[in-house]
Amino acid sequence: xxxxxxxxxxxxxxPRSTSSxxxxxxxxxxxxxxxxxxxxxxxxxxxxxxxxxxxxxxxxGQAPGALTHARQFHFAGPGGRVLEQWFEQAGFTxxxxxxxxxxxxxxxxxxxxxxxxxxxxKPSPRExxxxxxxxxxxxxxxRPRLIVLVGTMAIxxxxxxxxxxxxxxxxxxxxxxxxxxxxxxxxxxRWLNQANHQHLVSRAIALLAQCRAELxx
Numbered sequence: 001x002x003x004x005x006x007x008x009x010x011x012x013x014x015p016r017s018t019s020s021x022x023x024x025x026x027x028x029x030x031x032x033x034x035x036x037x038x039x040x041x042x043x044x045x046x047x048x049x050x051x052x053x054x055x056x057x058x059x060x061g062q063a064p065g066a067l068t069h070a071r072q073f074h075f076a077g078p079g080g081r082v083l084e085q086w087f088e089q090a091g092f093t094x095x096x097x098x099x100x101x102x103x104x105x106x107x108x109x110x111x112x113x114x115x116x117x118x119x120x121x122k123p124s125p126r127e128x129x130x131x132x133x134x135x136x137x138x139x140x141x142x143r144p145r146l147i148v149l150v151g152t153m154a155i156x157x158x159x160x161x162x163x164x165x166x167x168x169x170x171x172x173x174x175x176x177x178x179x180x181x182x183x184x185x186x187x188x189x190r191w192l193n194q195a196n197h198q199h200l201v202s203r204a205i206a207l208l209a210q211c212r213a214e215l216x217x
Contacts, residue, residue: 022051022141025134034130035109040123046108049074051142055102057217058144059083060135062106062153062184063123069110074103075185082185083150086201090208100217102142106157107131122153145215147177148208151184164191169203171211180207 026048036044047064059074067077075083087097107123108131114121123131139147149155155167158179167181182204183191191197211217 019051019053022138025137025141026051029108029134032108032134035107035127038126038130040127040130041109041111043069044109045069045072047072047074047105048108049098049103051102052099054100055142056145056215057100057148058102058104058138058142058146059148059150060104060106060154060158061150063120064105064108064110065120066110066113073098074105078187079185082187086182086185086205087208089205091212101148102138102144104135104138106135106154108134128157145178146211146217147179149179149181151182155181165197165200168197169200169207171207178211180204180211 029046029048032046033044035041047068061074064074065077065079068074070076074080084097087101088094092100107127111121111123111127113119147158149158152164155162155164159167159172159181164181164183168183170181172179172181183189183197183201186192192201
């Protein structure tokens with residue numbers, strides 16, 4: 001069901017996982033070299049985000065970019081600064097959005113630049129399949145109250161193929177999960193540069209603010 005305002009039923013929340021369980025999962029992620037061995041990426045340097053029990057929100061992106069690969073933290077480039085602005089507009093205390101959010105992605109290693117010379121290469125279905133068990137395990141262990149989907153690929157992975165205009169600015173409810181889609185926050189995004197799309201982003205930020213308060217994010 002897609003809603004533009006919040007109608008949030010009470011979900012039965014399972015007990016929170018222990019830090020040792022998530023530490024063990026992240027150790028397996030960091031040790032993985034499957035995509036390098038298969039020739040999908042030049043260098044496997046999986047990125048992980050530190051978990052804390054305070055994180056009731058999960059953010060899922062496409063894959064690490066070049067700066068994330070180099071600096072080893074998610075959204076290390078200009079897009080991360082835009083995301084930070086969006087979270088602060090939603091009422092998160094400045095400088096805390098990374099601490100309050102479990103950041104992850106569909107794949108864990110920088111896929112390299114696109115062969116067309118613009119942007120990064122999109123991970124292939126086989127790469128997505130290689131990393132899918134890690135993401136499934138994170139969802140099970142972190143048990144987020146809200147999942148923010150950033151960018152077309154993450155949105156399609158969870159919700160199926162849909163135009164951004166049909167999902168940005170809406171809260172998507174499933175029986176045990178809630179999704180809030182956002183466009184990729186690249187400062188050079190053509191989609192973001194359209195005034196009507198900026199309005200949809202503003203609606204999404206307002207929904208994030210409501211979720212932050214009502215779900216204690």
